[in-house]
Amino acid sequence: MYYRWLDRWDEHRLRRRDDVKQVIGLALDAHLVFPAHEYAGTLESFCESAELAAASSENFFSLTDLIAGARVDGQWIRFRSTIPTGIAENEMVHAKVTRAASGDHAVIVFHHWNATSRSASLARFLARQGLTVVEIAMPYHLERARPGAHFADDMLGPNLGKTLQSVRQAVVDGRQLIRILQDMGFRHVSVLGISLGSWVAGLVAAHDPLVRKACLFLSAGSLADMVWTGGATRHIRASLDGKMGIADLRRAWSPLSLATYTARLARPSLDVQLLLAKRDRVVLPALSEEFVGQMRGAGASPFVKWLNCGHYSLTLPPYAISAGLDAARFLNSKMPGQVPAGDHGERL
Numbered sequence: 001m002y003y004r005w006l007d008r009w010d011e012h013r014l015r016r017r018d019d020v021k022q023v024i025g026l027a028l029d030a031h032l033v034f035p036a037h038e039y040a041g042t043l044e045s046f047c048e049s050a051e052l053a054a055a056s057s058e059n060f061f062s063l064t065d066l067i068a069g070a071r072v073d074g075q076w077i078r079f080r081s082t083i084p085t086g087i088a089e090n091e092m093v094h095a096k097v098t099r100a101a102s103g104d105h106a107v108i109v110f111h112h113w114n115a116t117s118r119s120a121s122l123a124r125f126l127a128r129q130g131l132t133v134v135e136i137a138m139p140y141h142l143e144r145a146r147p148g149a150h151f152a153d154d155m156l157g158p159n160l161g162k163t164l165q166s167v168r169q170a171v172v173d174g175r176q177l178i179r180i181l182q183d184m185g186f187r188h189v190s191v192l193g194i195s196l197g198s199w200v201a202g203l204v205a206a207h208d209p210l211v212r213k214a215c216l217f218l219s220a221g222s223l224a225d226m227v228w229t230g231g232a233t234r235h236i237r238a239s240l241d242g243k244m245g246i247a248d249l250r251r252a253w254s255p256l257s258l259a260t261y262t263a264r265l266a267r268p269s270l271d272v273q274l275l276l277a278k279r280d281r282v283v284l285p286a287l288s289e290e291f292v293g294q295m296r297g298a299g300a301s302p303f304v305k306w307l308n309c310g311h312y313s314l315t316l317p318p319y320a321i322s323a324g325l326d327a328a329r330f331l332n333s334k335m336p337g338q339v340p341a342g343d344h345g346e347r348l
Contacts, residue, residue, distance in 0.1 A: 003279070003308075006279070006310060006313050010281065011281070014231045014282065020150045021151060021234075021235040023235050024239055025239055026243040026244065027158065027161070027162070028159075028160055030046050030160075031161070032161040032164070033049075033161050033164045033165050034046075034049040034050075034053070043243075043244055043248060043252070046161075050252050050254050051254055053255045054254040057206075057255060057261065058207060061168060061171045061175070062172075063176060072184065075096055075098070076094065076095065078092060079092075080093070081172070083173075085139070085165065085169065087146050090139055090144045090145075092143070093144070093173050093176075093177070094136075094137045094142065094143040094144065095137070098123040098127045098134075098135075099127065099132050100126075100129075100131055100132045101130075102130065104185065104186050104187040105130070105131055105132065105186065105188040105189075105331070105332075106131070106132045106133075106181045106186040106188070106189050106190070107126060107131050107133050107189075107192050108135075108174060108177055108181075108189065108191050108192070108201075109122070109123070109133055109135045109192045109193075110136060110170070110192070110194065110197030110198070110201045111135065111137075111138060111141065112194045112195035112197055113152060113155065113195060114141070116142075118135040121320075123135060125324050129328040129331075131190075131328070131331055131332070134177065136173065138200065139169045139170050155170075156233070157236055158236050158240055160249075160253070163253065163256075164252075164253065164255060167200060167203070167223075168255070171204050174191065174201070175204060175208050178204075178211070188212060188213075188335065190211065190215070190331055191214050192215040192217070192331075193215075193217065194218060195219075195311070198217055198219035199223055201215075201216060202214060202216055202258045202265065202272075203256070203258065205270060207261075209267075211270065212269060212270060212336055213270070213271050213272075213273075213336075215272075215273045215275070215330055216275070217327075218276065218311055219276070220283050220284075220291045221257055221258045221262075221287065222250060222287065223253050223256045224246065224250040224256075225287050226284075228246045232311075233282075259294050263299075265295060265300055266300035269336050270336060273304075273327065274302050275305050275307065275314075275323050275327065276304065277309050277310055277311055277313075277314055277319075278306050278309070279313075281311060
């Protein structure tokens with residue numbers, strides 16, 4: 001009885017914003033992400049360029065030499081994104097800081113798709129555990145929303161080039177924020193991502209050696225497969241159906257797939273935690289299971305926790321409490337490669 005109610009509650013949340021999700025058709029806009037490539041204007045040439053970008057992802061997600069100055073004002077860090085988009089609001093990054101009473105460990109939180117507020121309760125809880133929480137606004141969300149927009153379809157949608165540009169911007173913004181936090185005196189910076197934010201957090205962790213811990217809520221490997229099969233993205237699949245298939249979408253968004261970077265995520269200096277939902281209809285459990293297998297196949301040993309809830313009901317007790325406690329324990333555990341106090345022997 002309880003789980004039937006829980007599933008109905010998740011279904012209601014899943015359909016809550018269907019009225020603003022529009023079927024608008026496929027767009028490539030390759031010039032937003034592949035300006036240096038000779039582009040023939042076809043889906044095939046787009047996919048070829050995307051695969052080249054994935055193969056040289058250290059360049060695709062690289063920081064510029066010039067790091068923009070940051071303004072730290074009370075609870076806020078603000079800086080200009082180094083990736084221009086033509087939307088002034090989106091080019092200013094806003095991150096809210098909830099400080100721990102002491103400690104030198106900061107956690108950057110990447111929120112879910114179409115978030116309309118930050119996770120204040122999660123931030124307060126982690127801060128009480130000694131972790132300073134920095135909640136960044138992802139592209140086209142919160143303070144960065146495009147004027148007049150009712151939905152963050154610029155971040156994730158049937159415009160393949162715009163989605164690549166937006167996720168790339170989110171990753172580069174996150175890497176920039178890591179360096180700002182280091183300049184502020186934080187010795188350790190971890191990342192925590194929720195749903196779409198987990199892809200961003202995972203990409204940051206895969207490409208930035210300064211990240212030692214990554215906590216991924218409601219995640220999987222292939223962003224393309226999540227969009228193709230998930231209940232929250234039916235309008236995106238409807239926009240693409242008949243114009244491209246799932247194999248094409250996997251190629252087009254290969255730079256955004258965590259499965260592309262399992263070797264990077266398996267590096268010895270990084271610990272990864274996956275908090276997943278057994279009843280998820282947005283990120284299907286089969287996709288999450290496949291990603292866990294891919295991680296282990298690459299030599300990683302991720303900390304995996306399955307909760308018997310859905311994508312949205314993770315926010316309800318007791319699941320939210322369990323997820324918060326597990327994340328805090330993981331983030332506060334010793335860093336990979338760190339020798340415990342009093343232990344000066346060799347590690348095998």
